[in-house]
Amino acid sequence: MSDVLGGSFSSVYHFPRSYISPYARSLVSSRGNVGPSAAASGSGLQGNGSASCSSGASASSGASPVALMAAASVKETPPAQTPPAAHSPASEEHPLMKATRHFVGGTLGGMCGVAVSYPFDTVKVRMQTGAFNSMVGAFTHVAKNEGMASFYRGVMAPLSAYGIIKAITFGTYGNCLDIFAGQKGTSMAEGYKPSYTEIALAGFAAGFTSTFVMAPSDSIKIAMQAGSIGGGTQYKNSWECAKHLIKERGVAELFRGTGATMARDAPSMGLYYIVYDVTKKAMPPAKADGRHAPWQMMFAGALAGASSWLPVYPFDVLKSRLQQPGNDYKGMVDCAVRTVKADGPLALYRGLGPVLMGSMPLHGTVFMVYELFMDATGGH
Numbered sequence: 001m002s003d004v005l006g007g008s009f010s011s012v013y014h015f016p017r018s019y020i021s022p023y024a025r026s027l028v029s030s031r032g033n034v035g036p037s038a039a040a041s042g043s044g045l046q047g048n049g050s051a052s053c054s055s056g057a058s059a060s061s062g063a064s065p066v067a068l069m070a071a072a073s074v075k076e077t078p079p080a081q082t083p084p085a086a087h088s089p090a091s092e093e094h095p096l097m098k099a100t101r102h103f104v105g106g107t108l109g110g111m112c113g114v115a116v117s118y119p120f121d122t123v124k125v126r127m128q129t130g131a132f133n134s135m136v137g138a139f140t141h142v143a144k145n146e147g148m149a150s151f152y153r154g155v156m157a158p159l160s161a162y163g164i165i166k167a168i169t170f171g172t173y174g175n176c177l178d179i180f181a182g183q184k185g186t187s188m189a190e191g192y193k194p195s196y197t198e199i200a201l202a203g204f205a206a207g208f209t210s211t212f213v214m215a216p217s218d219s220i221k222i223a224m225q226a227g228s229i230g231g232g233t234q235y236k237n238s239w240e241c242a243k244h245l246i247k248e249r250g251v252a253e254l255f256r257g258t259g260a261t262m263a264r265d266a267p268s269m270g271l272y273y274i275v276y277d278v279t280k281k282a283m284p285p286a287k288a289d290g291r292h293a294p295w296q297m298m299f300a301g302a303l304a305g306a307s308s309w310l311p312v313y314p315f316d317v318l319k320s321r322l323q324q325p326g327n328d329y330k331g332m333v334d335c336a337v338r339t340v341k342a343d344g345p346l347a348l349y350r351g352l353g354p355v356l357m358g359s360m361p362l363h364g365t366v367f368m369v370y371e372l373f374m375d376a377t378g379g380h
Contacts, residue, residue: 098175101374102170102175103171105170105369106171107163107164108369108373109365109367110162110163110164110165111159111166113166113362113366113369114163116365117361117362118158119358120357121221121225121358123138123142123151125320125351126142128316128350128351129222129320129321133350135353153224153225154222154223154235156237157242158218160238165213165217169206169210172205173206177192180194180198196277199273200274203274204267206269207262207268207269210265210269215255215256215257218257218261218319219254219255219256219257219323220254221238222323222324223235223241223245223324224238224241257322257323259332260319261315264312264319267311267312272304272305272307273304275303276303276304279299279304280292280297283296291375294368297364297368298365301363301367301368302360305362305366309352313352317339317347317349317351322335
C-alpha cells in the first residue's frame with residue numbers, strides 16, 4: 001500500500017509544497033508517528049522542498065502513508081522554470097523606424113519653437129543690420145509703426161524650413177549616437193550612455209548637415225525682415241521673396257553666408273547637446289518612474305540654447321550682414337574687418353539680448369516637444 005501511495009499515486013496528485021508539508025506533518029503528529037528523523041525530514045520539506053523518498057523512509061518504520069506521499073510528491077515537483085528575458089521592442093525596431101522617429105520629433109519641436117520665439121528673431125535682425133541700437137527701441141518702433149503682424153514677417157520660411165532643420169539636426173544627432181552605441185554592441189534604447197566626446201561629435205555633425213538648409217532659409221528670412229529698412233523691397237510672402245532673389249542675383253544668392261552659417265552652427269550644436277545632457281543629469285527626475293518632467297526638459301533646453309549662442313554669436317552677426325540684400329561685402333573676412341573698423345568690436349555682439357531672450361523659449365520648446373514625442377512613441 002505504501003508503494004502505491006509513494007509512487008503512482010503521488011505522480012498523479014502533485015500538491016503545492018506550501019500546502020502539503022504542514023498538512024502532512026499535522027496528520028503524522030496527531031497519530032504520534034513523528035520520530036527524530038521524521039521531524040528532520042519534515043523540516044527539510046518545509047525549508048527547501050529537497051527531501052527525497054529515502055530520507056522520508058529513514059524515519060520511524062511506523063511513518064504514515066500520508067507522510068510518504070508528501071515526500072514523494074515534493075520530490076517529483078518539477079523545478080521552477082525561469083522565463084526567458086523579455087526583449088525591448090525598441091531594441092528590435094527596424095533602423096529606418098528609429099531614424100524616422102528622430103526626424104519627426106525634431107520637425108515638431110522645431111516648428112513649435114519657431115512659433116513661440118519668432119518676434120525676438122525679427123528684433124535681432126533689425127539690430128544686427130544697423131536699424132536700431134536697443135532692443136526696447138526696436139520692439140517699440142515695430143509695434144507702433146508697422147503693427148504686430150510685422151514681428152512675424154517672413155515666418156513661413158523658417159517655420160517650414162526650421163521643422164526640416166530640426167529634423168536634420170535631431171535626426172543626425174540621434175542616429176550618430178545610435179551608431180556609437182552599435183559599435184559598443186548595444187543601443188540607446190538599451191540604456192547606452194554616450195561620452196561627452198561622442199555627444200560633441202554627434203552635435204557637430206548635426207550642425208554641419210543642417211547648414212545647407214539653414215543658409216537659404218535665413219537668406220529669405222533676413223531679406224523679408226529687413227525689407228522695410230531704408231525703403232527696401234517689400235515682399236508679400238517667402239515664395240515671392242525667393243523668386244525675386246533668384247531672378248535678380250541668381251541661385252547663389254540664397255547660399256550667401258553659408259560659410260558663416262557653418263562656422264556658427266557646427267560648434268554651437270556640439271555645445272548645445274552637451275549643456276542639455278549635463279543639465280538634465282544635474283536635476284533629479286521629477287516623475288516617480290525616473291523620467292524628467294516637461295518643465296525640466298524645457299529648462300534644460302532653454303539653458304542649452306542660450307549657452308550655445310555665446311561663443312559663436314559674432315558669426316551670426318556676420319551672416320546677417322552678408323545675407324542682407326544690397327550689401328557689397330566680398331566675404332566673411334571682409335565683412336568682419338569692415339564691421340569692426342566702422343562700429344567697433346562690440347558691433348559683433350549687437351542684438352545679443354533679443355537672441356538670448358528668444359533662444360530660451362525656442363530651444364526649451366524644441367527639446368520638450370522632441371522628448372515628449374520620443375517618450376510617447378517608445379523612442380526612449
